[in-house]
């Protein structure tokens with residue numbers, strides 16, 4: 001048996017074991033497990049240093065999950081954009097393809113917890129319908145293989161999916177979304193990577209939320225993927241008590257670059273039922289972007305997005321660098337707060353005419369100087 005299968009077999013998932021290991025009430029854990037599976041790999045559990053720390057809060061169940069008076073079961077209204085059970089088709093040219101119901105560990109804040117862990121909602125028998133849907137929609141040029149976690153499938157099942165997608169001529173790129181390099185890095189084996197690299201252009205988005213998750217094991221896994229020519233991006237979820245601290249987030253994005261992972265998105269936590277205790281205010285996300293942009297490599301700066309409740313898709317948020325835009329100039333500030341002016345290309349009303357019939361010319365240098373002194 002491979003290392004990773006041993007890890008899965010040894011995972012904490014029985015309410016009795018979880019309650020004992022973390023000193024929780026077993027009835028409470030049972031009630032939580034009834035609505036959303038619990039699983040923690042021994043490897044990931046080993047990263048917990050203290051009860052309630054950043055690793056702990058992501059995967060150990062919390063009584064607050066039982067609160068039902070906030071959040072939605074399908075906050076992004078994905079089911080509305082789901083023509084067949086395995087497909088979410090929201091954007092013009094790309095789809096999510098849900099191929100696996102399980103994950104190596106279950107994030108307590110999961111947006112898709114209404115489906116994840118539930119084999120009646122995401123099931124291999126829906127995979128062929130999904131492939132058919134993609135085949136019959138030539139506008140789909142980008143397929144994001146997701147779930148659950150696609151890397152929970154055997155190499156053989158995963159290869160069937162990738163090979164079938166590659167056989168569709170309009171599918172230009174394939175992306176895999178996976179948290180396995182974080183939860184179960186042992187799954188990233190040489191045979192897996194050898195198989196994946198046959199299906200280029202293949203991208204992978206991984207999911208790390210805290211610098212402590214970048215260990216020697218996960219670095220090995222990420223380096224193996226990068227060596228196979230798979231461009232790696234990272235999606236982070238902004239979570240209270242996990243990474244809602246500009247210095248923690250800056251360390252995370254810098255560490256990611258050092259293992260050849262490009263920070264891609266920071267998500268404001270979705271409005272999911274039973275996750276209120278992990279959400280932050282939106283100002284926190286903006287504060288974090290402010291603390292990264294300009295202060296460290298531009299490559300390290302992800303895009304902060306809110307996946308709009310109700311199904312509007314991802315909406316980017318940026319701190320206010322632009323203070324004003326008018327006909328003459330743009331007034332903006334840099335990362336340190338210093339103010340600068342950029343002169344606009346002048347609009348027709350600002351052009352001077354020398355003589356009747358002559359073409360208008362640009363403002364003089366003096367006039368531009370005047371604009372500079374306006375602020």
Ligand SMILES: *Cc1c(COP(=O)(O)O)cnc(C)c1O
Pocket residue numbers: 088089090091094095096144314
């Ligand atoms: C996030 C997402 C995508 C991919 O979005 P990108 O901005 O292209 O990374 C596609 N479909 C759905 C439904 C998504 O939620």
Ligand code: SF4
Pocket residue numbers: 102103105106107109110111112113116147148149179
């Ligand atoms: S790995 Fe992704 S799909 Fe799985 S529980 Fe975490 S957030 Fe949900």
